Amino acid sequence: MEFSYTLAVLIIPILMFLFLGLVGMKLSNKVAGVIGTTAMGIVTAIAYAIAFTYFFGDSQGQVIDGVRQQLEVVNFTWLQFTDNLIIKLGVLLDPIAAMMLIVITTVSFMVHLYSLGYMKGEKGFQRYYAFLSLFTFSMLGLVVATNIFQMYIFWELVGVSSYLLIGFYYTKPAAVAASKKAFIVTRFADLGFLIGILILSFYTQTFDFLTLTSNPSSMISTASGATFMGCSVMAWALTLIFMGGAGKSAMFPLHIWLPDAMEGPTPVSALIHAATMVVAGVYLVARLFPLYACEVGVLEIITVIGAVTALYAAMVACVQSDIKRVLAFSTISQIAFMITSLGVARPEIHEGVGYMASMFHLFTHAMFKALLFLGAGAIIHAVHSNEVKDMGGLRKYMPICHITFLIGCLAIAGIPPFSGFFSKDEILVAAYSNSPLWGIWLTVVAGMTAFYMFRVYYLIFWWNNPDYGHHTPHESPATMTIPLIFLATVSIFAGFIPFGEFVSWNRETYTIHLNWTVATTSVLVALAGIALATKLYMKENKAPAAMADKVRGLWTAAYHRFYMDELYQFITHRIIFGCVSKPIAWFDRHIIDGTMDMLATVTNSASYAIRKLQSGSIQGYVMVYFVGVILLAVITYICLI
Amino acid sequence: MEITMYMYLIPSLIMFCCGVYGFITRKNMIAILISLELMLNAVDINFVVFNRFLFPGQMEGMIFTLFAIAIAAAETALAIAIIINIFRVVKNLDIRDITKMKF
Numbered sequence: 123m124e125f126s127y128t129l130a131v132l133i134i135p136i137l138m139f140l141f142l143g144l145v146g147m148k149l150s151n152k153v154a155g156v157i158g159t160t161a162m163g164i165v166t167a168i169a170y171a172i173a174f175t176y177f178f179g180d181s182q183g184q185v186i187d188g189v190r191q192q193l194e195v196v197n198f199t200w201l202q203f204t205d206n207l208i209i210k211l212g213v214l215l216d217p218i219a220a221m222m223l224i225v226i227t228t229v230s231f232m233v234h235l236y237s238l239g240y241m242k243g244e245k246g247f248q249r250y251y252a253f254l255s256l257f258t259f260s261m262l263g264l265v266v267a268t269n270i271f272q273m274y275i276f277w278e279l280v281g282v283s284s285y286l287l288i289g290f291y292y293t294k295p296a297a298v299a300a301s302k303k304a305f306i307v308t309r310f311a312d313l314g315f316l317i318g319i320l321i322l323s324f325y326t327q328t329f330d331f332l333t334l335t336s337n338p339s340s341m342i343s344t345a346s347g348a349t350f351m352g353c354s355v356m357a358w359a360l361t362l363i364f365m366g367g368a369g370k371s372a373m374f375p376l377h378i379w380l381p382d383a384m385e386g387p388t389p390v391s392a393l394i395h396a397a398t399m400v401v402a403g404v405y406l407v408a409r410l411f412p413l414y415a416c417e418v419g420v421l422e423i424i425t426v427i428g429a430v431t432a433l434y435a436a437m438v439a440c441v442q443s444d445i446k447r448v449l450a451f452s453t454i455s456q457i458a459f460m461i462t463s464l465g466v467a468r469p470e471i472h473e474g475v476g477y478m479a480s481m482f483h484l485f486t487h488a489m490f491k492a493l494l495f496l497g498a499g500a501i502i503h504a505v506h507s508n509e510v511k512d513m514g515g516l517r518k519y520m521p522i523c524h525i526t527f528l529i530g531c532l533a534i535a536g537i538p539p540f541s542g543f544f545s546k547d548e549i550l551v552a553a554y555s556n557s558p559l560w561g562i563w564l565t566v567v568a569g570m571t572a573f574y575m576f577r578v579y580y581l582i583f584w585w586n587n588p589d590y591g592h593h594t595p596h597e598s599p600a601t602m603t604i605p606l607i608f609l610a611t612v613s614i615f616a617g618f619i620p621f622g623e624f625v626s627w628n629r630e631t632y633t634i635h636l637n638w639t640v641a642t643t644s645v646l647v648a649l650a651g652i653a654l655a656t657k658l659y660m661k662e663n664k665a666p667a668a669m670a671d672k673v674r675g676l677w678t679a680a681y682h683r684f685y686m687d688e689l690y691q692f693i694t695h696r697i698i699f700g701c702v703s704k705p706i707a708w709f710d711r712h713i714i715d716g717t718m719d720m721l722a723t724v725t726n727s728a729s730y731a732i733r734k735l736q737s738g739s740i741q742g743y744v745m746v747y748f749v750g751v752i753l754l755a756v757i758t759y760i761c762l763i
Numbered sequence: 764m765e766i767t768m769y770m771y772l773i774p775s776l777i778m779f780c781c782g783v784y785g786f787i788t789r790k791n792m793i794a795i796l797i798s799l800e801l802m803l804n805a806v807d808i809n810f811v812v813f814n815r816f817l818f819p820g821q822m823e824g825m826i827f828t829l830f831a832i833a834i835a836a837a838e839t840a841l842a843i844a845i846i847i848n849i850f851r852v853v854k855n856l857d858i859r860d861i862t863k864m865k866f
């Protein structure tokens with residue numbers, strides 16, 4: 123088979139995980155790091171080769187009549203329960219999978235390289251690299267999954283690796299709490315995902331993505347007539363599957379784990395919580411998009427959730443003081459852009475531009491958000507603090523970091539010719555073509571994006587010159603600056619990739635035309651946001667504080683993330699623990715345990731009462747025994763006569 | 764005079780009753796062990812006799828007896844070992860002194 127070497131991108135990382143996890147402690151930090159990074163470099167090269175062959179290679183069946191084919195490169199039966207219930211494992215290559223291979227391996231490789239400098243001298247360096255390999259393996263397995271069950275397995279594996287890496291500093295209570303929170307919240311969402319999978323495959327009798335998506339309307343109609351609470355069963359199934367995606371992608375109201383997940387090492391935030399794992403939800407919806415396209419109601423739910431999340435996260439990001447929190451909320455907001463874009467996509471409107479725009483934004487966002495996180499890591503490394511008040515005026519000390527961070531900010535703000543402009547423009551086109559409401563909504567959020575990114579940019583690099591403590595900040599080592607420069611270069615030029623030629627909802631070629639009205643509006647709004655940030659935050663002044671005082675209530679609410687965590691705390695502690703768990707605990711302790719205790723007590727007292735019979739005199743026992751035997755014999759004899 | 768089954772069974776019964784009597788009344792543990800062997804041998808005789816008179820030409824009873832003798836030997840060795848160990852602890856072989864195994 124032409125693409126069978128695709129398996130190598132899965133096998134190398136899992137072998138690296140086993141190798142570094144089992145014998146890593148025997149190696150020195152540096153050797154372990156270099157081995158891990160080299161292996162990741164090889165995986166990256168293979169992934170590039172796969173993507174290149176898939177998109178540009180000729181006549182191996184990738185393109186038939188202008189439609190890019192979905193190739194099942196490997197697909198073997200893993201578990202066979204009955205004739206229908208078969209779980210397979212394999213590799214599916216199609217445009218979005220190939221694109222994700224590039225995104226994951228690039229960012230992962232950059233993070234491996236960057237961590238050589240960032241994590242230098244940390245305890246558990248080898249463990250860190252082992253977990254990075256495990257994550258890379260799981261994420262690659264997720265994107266090439268041939269069936270929804272394989273995806274679910276790898277979905278959980280990325281959840282586990284995320285848990286392990288957030289809790290990397292396991293002696294820090296905040297990190298432990300954050301890792302648990304991330305795991306439990308996403309697990310809760312995955313419960314919905316699992317139920318959705320079961321409903322979907324119960325009616326369609328298949329797990330296979332190809333079978334599900336090649337003829338979606340007939341798949342939907344397998345459950346025709348079956349309804350639950352007034353909605354068709356398929357709509358329920360797809361909504362529940364989206365719930366899993368919303369949990370992973372931190373959509374409102376399941377977003378609460380992502381800001382806390384920033385307790386992990388910063389490169390991990392760049393890899394998992396910005397570029398790859400959190401877009402798994404977007405990828406899931408994109409993977410099943412033909413099915414969603416048949417259930418327009420579900421797409422509308424997705425749109426609303428995405429739009430609400432985008433606005434909510436942007437509002438919160440405007441007032442946060444922790445640099446990683448700002449980036450976390452910015453990530454939530456940007457992923458919400460992708461989700462909304464999928465939600466507004468309709469095959470019949472504008473050739474399904476929303477799908478292409480979502481994937482395009484996923485690609486560019488992964489690059490510039492990884493860049494921003496790695497830049498933030500370099501800054502945190504230099505000043506040993508996450509708080510923006512400890513930064514300021516850093517442009518003089520860290521020129522490379524300053525320039526690359528600025529590029530990242532320009533890209534996310536959507537200023538041409540940086541990559542974010544092109545992808546965000548496509549999203550806005552898709553939103554306008556669905557309904558002006560969503561178009562205007564997203565344009566406003568895009569303006570806020572520009573504002574809060576430049577707010578944090580000015581607070582870090584301009585503002586004032588605080589006391590940096592015992593030493594002045596300095597530029598990071600080359601292992602950290604090279605990834606920054608590389609990702610910055612990609613962020614500048616990625617927008618010029620004719621993305622529509624590679625990825626579109628029906629896998630045909632889609633030619634991107636810039637819509638000048640939309641583009642001009644969005645650029646003007648972004649410039650306005652930047653101008654406002656410049657006016658307020660370029661030099662130290664009292665205006666931001668005065669403005670915050672004017673809208674004190676809103677400011678405080680946004681600073682506390684609109685009390686979502688407190689709401690969850692209330693629901694879980696007061697309502698679930700208080701009203702549900704406590705009675706159950708009482709029942710368990712008093713009824714179930716009580717029955718068992720009573721049995722034990724009765725046995726105990728009965729045996730205490732008859733223990734005197736055991737005298738210890740052996741001959742006494744034998745006597746009783748023989749008398750008993752004789753009595754039995756006599757009774758038997760009498761009865762027989 | 765014809766030899767009948769009862770000629771064997773009655774001595775065997777007497778042997779068995781002697782064993783039971785000895786087991787219950789003797790205070791020396793070695794003597795108790797000997798009584799136990801007496802009972803076992805009485806049962807062995809019964810096996811052989813029943814085989815000889817009720818199922819002539821078959822060997823099951825004989826074989827069973829051989830097994831019983833082997834097991835009895837092993838069991839005696841075990842019992843002797845236990846008795847020796849008890850003697851080391853209590854310096855005495857009187858069964859009335861061995862009452863540790865009660866509640």
